[in-house]
Amino acid sequence: MPKVLIIAGDAVEAQELFYPYWRLKEAGVEVDVAAPTKKVIFTVVHDFEPGWETYTEKLGYRFAEQWVSKSFKEVKPEEYDGLIIPGGRAPEYIRTYPELKAVVKHFFETNKPVAAICHGPLVLTALVPEHLKGRKMTAYGVLKADIEGIGATYVDAEVVVDGNLITSRAWPDLPAFMREYLKALGL
DSSP: OOEEEEEOOTTEEHHHHHHHHHHHHHTTOEEEEEESSSSOEEEEEEEOOTTOSSOEEEEEEEEOGGGEEEEGGGOOGGGOSEEEEOOBSHHHHHTTOTHHHHHHHHHHHTTOOEEEETTTHHHHHHHOGGGTTTOEEOOSGGGHHHHHHTTOEEOOSSOEEETTEEEESSGGGHHHHHHHHHHHTTO
């Protein structure tokens, strides 16, 4: 069975962490979740309220410490068959951890499946823009400029598959996102 790495941190979108985590386990995939430090991850829920021009943020479920397998510094990417990057606000700050660059780069250089949803592509545009240039991808709509700024093509679709790269816009797209990711893993 494949082994997948999910990278996350505090303020990760709750559904975009929990859904892939449980769906992969349901499929018999071994899953490790890595965060800046091995501790409880505090998730958030983004939603839309009448009268607001942007989304709001509320506290979500806690992702238990026993489910966080390791810190970013402990990750050995060669042990994994795929990578998932959930969204929320976590990508804004986890992309600043220098040890993640080699981790993310490994998956592109070895052509292993990489999936990013919502704001997750911020990690990719910051750490491996050279692997995105000329590719098609999607993300939460406000990231269109970030994607186009590194030379990729933004596509507004529930899921975009371009080689080993699978991207989706946000949590409502999770069924399509995970369907394509499981296909990429050969399941």
